[in-house]
Amino acid sequence: MSLFRFELRKLLLNKKTLLLLLCLFVLYSVVGLTSTMFLIGGNDSYRAYGELAAGWEGPFDSEKAAEAEKIYQEVSARYGTDARMISRSVKDQPEVILAVNYHAYTERVEEYWNGTPPESAEEPYGIALLQGKLAELERLGKQNTYDYRELSASLQRLEELGEPEFANALLWENLCGNWGEHMMQFLLFVPLTFVTAPVFAVERSSGMDNLILSSRNGRRKIVTAKLLSVLAASTVVVMLYLAATFLFGFLPHGSFHGWDAAIQSLPTYARSMFPWKVWQLAAVGAAWLIFTGAVYSLIVCFISSRMKSQMGTAGVSLAILFVNVGLAAMGDIVNQRLGALVDFGLANVTLMKEVFGGYKSFNVFGMYVSYPIMAVFVLGVVSALAVLGIYRGQKSRTVV
Amino acid sequence: MELQLEAVTKNYKSKQVLKGISLTMGAGVYGLLGPNGAGKTTLIRILADVLRPTNGRVLYDGKDIRTVGDEYRAKIGYLPQDVSFYGDFTGRDYLEYSAALKGMEKARTKKRIEELARSVGLWDDLKRKCAAYSGGMQRRLGIAQALLDDPEILILDEPTSGLDPYERIKFRNIISAYAKDRLVLLSTHIVSDVEQISAQIMMMEYGGIQHIHTGGEYVQMMEGRVWLAEMPAEQLMDYQNRAIISNVRAKDGRMEVRIISDTQPAPDAVQAVPTLEDAYLYLFNYLPGKAGR
Numbered sequence: 010m011s012l013f014r015f016e017l018r019k020l021l022l023n024k025k026t027l028l029l030l031l032c033l034f035v036l037y038s039v040v041g042l043t044s045t046m047f048l049i050g051g052n053d054s055y056r057a058y059g060e061l062a063a064g065w066e067g068p069f070d071s072e073k074a075a076e077a078e079k080i081y082q083e084v085s086a087r088y089g090t091d092a093r094m095i096s097r098s099v100k101d102q103p104e105v106i107l108a109v110n111y112h113a114y115t116e117r118v119e120e121y122w123n124g125t126p127p128e129s130a131e132e133p134y135g136i137a138l139l140q141g142k143l144a145e146l147e148r149l150g151k152q153n154t155y156d157y158r159e160l161s162a163s164l165q166r167l168e169e170l171g172e173p174e175f176a177n178a179l180l181w182e183n184l185c186g187n188w189g190e191h192m193m194q195f196l197l198f199v200p201l202t203f204v205t206a207p208v209f210a211v212e213r214s215s216g217m218d219n220l221i222l223s224s225r226n227g228r229r230k231i232v233t234a235k236l237l238s239v240l241a242a243s244t245v246v247v248m249l250y251l252a253a254t255f256l257f258g259f260l261p262h263g264s265f266h267g268w269d270a271a272i273q274s275l276p277t278y279a280r281s282m283f284p285w286k287v288w289q290l291a292a293v294g295a296a297w298l299i300f301t302g303a304v305y306s307l308i309v310c311f312i313s314s315r316m317k318s319q320m321g322t323a324g325v326s327l328a329i330l331f332v333n334v335g336l337a338a339m340g341d342i343v344n345q346r347l348g349a350l351v352d353f354g355l356a357n358v359t360l361m362k363e364v365f366g367g368y369k370s371f372n373v374f375g376m377y378v379s380y381p382i383m384a385v386f387v388l389g390v391v392s393a394l395a396v397l398g399i400y401r402g403q404k405s406r407t408v409v
Numbered sequence: 410m411e412l413q414l415e416a417v418t419k420n421y422k423s424k425q426v427l428k429g430i431s432l433t434m435g436a437g438v439y440g441l442l443g444p445n446g447a448g449k450t451t452l453i454r455i456l457a458d459v460l461r462p463t464n465g466r467v468l469y470d471g472k473d474i475r476t477v478g479d480e481y482r483a484k485i486g487y488l489p490q491d492v493s494f495y496g497d498f499t500g501r502d503y504l505e506y507s508a509a510l511k512g513m514e515k516a517r518t519k520k521r522i523e524e525l526a527r528s529v530g531l532w533d534d535l536k537r538k539c540a541a542y543s544g545g546m547q548r549r550l551g552i553a554q555a556l557l558d559d560p561e562i563l564i565l566d567e568p569t570s571g572l573d574p575y576e577r578i579k580f581r582n583i584i585s586a587y588a589k590d591r592l593v594l595l596s597t598h599i600v601s602d603v604e605q606i607s608a609q610i611m612m613m614e615y616g617g618i619q620h621i622h623t624g625g626e627y628v629q630m631m632e633g634r635v636w637l638a639e640m641p642a643e644q645l646m647d648y649q650n651r652a653i654i655s656n657v658r659a660k661d662g663r664m665e666v667r668i669i670s671d672t673q674p675a676p677d678a679v680q681a682v683p684t685l686e687d688a689y690l691y692l693f694n695y696l697p698g699k700a701g702r
Contacts, residue, residue, distance in 0.1 A: 011509060012509045012510065015502075015505075015506050023497050024497065211495075215493045215494070215495060216489075216491055217493050217494075217495065218459070219454075219457075219459055219487070219489035219491075220487070220489070220507060220510065220554070221510060222458070222459040223458055223459050223482060223487040224482055224510035224512075225482045225483040225510070225512045226479075226509070226510050227510055228482075229479070230512070231510065405461075407454075407459060407461055408459045408460060
């Protein structure tokens with residue numbers, strides 16, 4: 010049997026871990042199920058919503074907007090202005106949910122044309138706002154600056170995408186929420202930490218280091234085997250999460266409606282600059298979670314190679330994860346000051362809504378580089394450093 | 410094949426555990442004897458390349474083992490002092506995993522596992538979890554692991570601890586048969602383990618190799634230094650604090666005492682046939698006060 014298969018068995022294919030995976034699958038299924046049940050009432054409500062929404066889907070309609078606004082005003086006076094909270098409060102009233110969703114869509118259309126308020130700390134968005142800023146730069150003769158190029162590119166993308174359309178993509182919205190919001194980091198990355206933490210630390214705590222380090226393949230090939238097993242284990246855990254939340258997110262309503270809508274019809278992705286359909290976003294999101302899960306696992310693996318115990322490894326790894334989550338939650342002012350530390354910290358870079366839901370870009374030696382490309386680059390560098398560190402560490406490692 | 414240590418030292422913080430050991434070993438069985446804390450395990454670990462010396466180097470056929478790396482480790486079989494296992498591994502899993510670490514081919518692995526498992530008496534237990542093995546069985550599994558790839562250099566740290574007398578003899582026979590054209594280094598504080606099979610016996614104390622001789626030379630060195638004397642039990646209590654005593658036996662209401670001494674310890678003391686154990690005690694000056702080190 011090859012070293013890889015042994016390492017995989019030690020890490021994943023053993024009774025304890027398989028039991029943990031089973032428990033995780035149940036947990037993830039419950040997450041998928043409850044999130045979709047909170048979205049709208051029973052199957053009848055969803056069907057009724059679908060029938061009502063069928064007449065509202067498509068380009069912006071001011072008459073429908075006025076009608077939705079009226080209902081929204083009534084319902085928001087009672088339940089507040091948060092669309093999600095309203096939807097949860099009136100789960101069995103699909104017509105109200107539809108009005109609330111159309112109201113939110115109206116605001117997105119408004120934002121598409123008129124953009125973010127001038128005093129907003131966010132990056133400029135919206136046709137009129139971008140045009141205004143470009144005109145100002147032209148007046149100042151700054152056509153050759155990075156800012157001008159960035160704003161031009163944003164405007165061009167926005168015009169190409171066109172005005173957002175309304176679509177019934179409730180279940181996909183729920184799926185993207187499960188795959189791309191902070192709760193995922195706790196549900197997925199915490200178990201991932203415990204699955205991968207033993208990879209190197211177990212050899213020290215079990216005393217197997219003696220056998221490994223004195224053997225021909227104990228310095229290099231075993232590292233390759235361990236790294237591959239970590240990547241396989243992380244992929245399995247992420248796939249489990251993706252599969253359970255996908256399956257139990259759609260199963261209760263038995264519908265994939267909205268799969269071919271533009272992602273700009275999803276509230277969280279309204280400002281996305283990618284011309285993707287919802288199913289394409291889901292595919293990219295799944296791939297992104299697998300990728301970031303693998304990068305995180307490599308970081309844990311590196312920590313494991315430097316620690317004496319599995320619990321120590323898990324503790325340090327989780328501390329890094331939670332510090333990142335804490336930094337990202339500190340608000341715009343702190344985030345602006347910390348800049349790249351937050352943008353490429355684990356909390357933000359693992360969230361598909363952060364990476365693919367906006368239009369953030371970076372000035373790299375005067376070049377316009379989008380967030381996803383920069384994120385892939387930064388995570389690639391981090392992974393390469395972790396792998397290099399692990400190989401170097403194992404080469405000079407001794408028993409304690 | 411030659412293994413050479415050049416002024417090897419090892420420090421743990423301010424404590425010097427190995428003090429500039431220089432040594433050359435060729436094919437044959439080398440016994441490494443010494444009291445607990447002498448530095449045997451540290452030396453063994455350096456030779457097994459799981460520990461790096463603070464100063465000095467180890468040469469394999471004239472090349473530093475750190476530069477030879479994988480090629481050197483491919484030549485060694487190592488049984489550490491404490492054999493460890495993964496909880497859910499069976500005996501066969503453990504040996505197959507060891508074979509994978511040694512880069513052995515599948516067909517050869519299967520053949521060698523069968524040969525060695527039969528040889529160490531574990532064939533019927535290979536499907537059982539290692540964790541359920543007795544101490545002796547775990548030790549025998551460790552020995553099989555060390556021999557798996559038919560290594561040129563076999564390094565064994567306390568290989569017989571936990572083995573019963575029959576298993577010890579069997580182990581000695583395996584090693585003796587194996588040692589031809591190979592280098593076997595056997596570290597222990599049990600004199601009888603090395604007495605029978607070692608061509609050279611190294612006595613180690615205080616981080617240095619103090620003596621290297623054959624077993625016969627050690628025994629010869631002790632000629633005229635081992636005595637048998639009889640004394641009452643009350644006298645023995647006082648006497649044993651002043652002399653090196655290698656054995657005491659009750660005989661007809663008195664005590665027959667085996668004394669190691671350069672001079673005749675008592676008027677009625679008679680000379681006895683020396684053993685390696687006597688030499689060990691003599692060379693390490695095993696007075697009772699020192700034995701508590």
